[in-house]
Amino acid sequence: MSAPTTPRRVIIDTDPGLDDAVAILYALACGQFEVLGLTTVAGNIGIEASTSNSLRLLAAMARSDVPVRRGAAQPLCRAGEELISIHGEDGMGGLALPAPQAEARGEAVGWLVEQLQSAPAGSVDILALGPLTNIALLVRDHPAVAARIGRLIVMGGAVDEPGNIGARSEYNFATDPEAAQIVLEARLDLTLIPLDVTRRVRVLPAQIASLRSSPAGDLCAEILALYFGSGRASRPLHDPCVMLFAVEPGLFSLDTLRLAVDVSDGPEAGALVRHADGPPIKVAMRVDGPGAIEALRHGLNRAQRSSC
């Protein structure tokens, strides 16, 4: 494991979502991040549930001091669809969470502008776990402010791997292809975490119990039990890979690829295509899957160990 470092200041853009929830719990527990706030986006579930789920997760972790800002309710220029069959009707598989202990005040993009303008340039990272609508609005409407983002780490897309919503398209990018295109073309310090790696960071049922030695680990174990449903041999941890890359980049190998986003109206809208004229993007293409699961367990249980 890497030595402790000064926590990076991060904003999590999210659509919880069971794997989003695991990623958020890890970020709060691992001691490697100062979480400035959560911005929500419609994705796995509509914006109201996405926002409420964020507030309820924070309440469960006694972290209602972390602000939540409501973001985009719809993709930039397409109709939104809810993927309720994967994460359940509430987006959280029916998980019992406490009521929110705070309200979501203000809206996401204006708050992102405030945060980025008031911090030294490059000192705030964005960890993007959902469709890129909020980030695209920031880039489109406030490009000079967007340039102040430190690192932008994005879960989305599939390069050589089949898609999970179409034959080639991944859910986050397929939900808002135009947003993905705007963000990839913005020439920010962006690292893409596609299905090519997230499908290789798989949790097994037998590993769930080992997470249970801290409040974050307990809640994570409950979430993963719901995420498994019944009869699955393993499950991919898509969004937690963003946090794991930020903390343990050595677990991943990057290639720089020239990529474009399919913004057609066809069935593969949102798919990534290699394109000689596309912007060069740092893409995680290989990962130490078991090492990533161990890093997740280590980070979730850090609070318990340090109090022993």
Ligand code: BDR
């Ligand atoms: C992505 O889609 C969502 O369902 C997950 O939360 C993740 O962000 C994986 O394709």
Ligand code: CA
């Ligand atoms: Ca997500």
